[in-house]
Amino acid sequence: MRFLMGGSFVTEKQLQELRGLLIELLKESMARFEEANLLLRNGSQYNPGDETSDENDRNRLLSRLDQVKQNVGEIHQALNRIRSGTYGECVACKGWISIKRLKILPTARFCLQCQKILEQKDKKET
Ligand SMILES: [Zn+2]
Numbered sequence: 793m794r795f796l797m798g799g800s801f802v803t804e805k806q807l808q809e810l811r812g813l814l815i816e817l818l819k820e821s822m823a824r825f826e827e828a829n830l831l832l833r834n835g836s837q838y839n840p841g842d843e844t845s846d847e848n849d850r851n852r853l854l855s856r857l858d859q860v861k862q863n864v865g866e867i868h869q870a871l872n873r874i875r876s877g878t879y880g881e882c883v884a885c886k887g888w889i890s891i892k893r894l895k896i897l898p899t900a901r902f903c904l905q906c907q908k909i910l911e912q913k914d915k916k917e918t
Contacts, residue, residue, distance in 0.1 A: 825860045866899040
């Protein structure tokens with residue numbers, strides 16, 4: 793196991809714990825996806841006949857579905873990284889993401905430092 797051989801602070805037990813967190817997140821996201829999908833198919837229950845609000849509801853649901861789809865994708869990627877042994881590695885600097893950060897955000901791909909740099913870049917671009 794790469795984590796142990798590399799002298800990383802992530803133990804097998806912690807990895808299993810994080811995997812559990814990811815699976816919980818995945819279940820949650822799937823439930824939210826189903827819920828939004830169902831609402832979308834059944835149409836809005838609010839203000840029947842009011843097409844403007846229907847349209848708004850629909851757009852809101854669609855953007856929620858997009859968000860959930862993105863989350864599910866990120867969770868799958870994180871689970872794949874666990875499988876391939878690259879989980880916990882920052883994709884930018886190849887350093888390790890702290891276990892504290894992973895517990896809060898199990899899908900994190902960047903360490904805190906790189907994340908900060910990215911966010912600063914985003915701010916400059918907008
Ligand atoms: Zn980094």
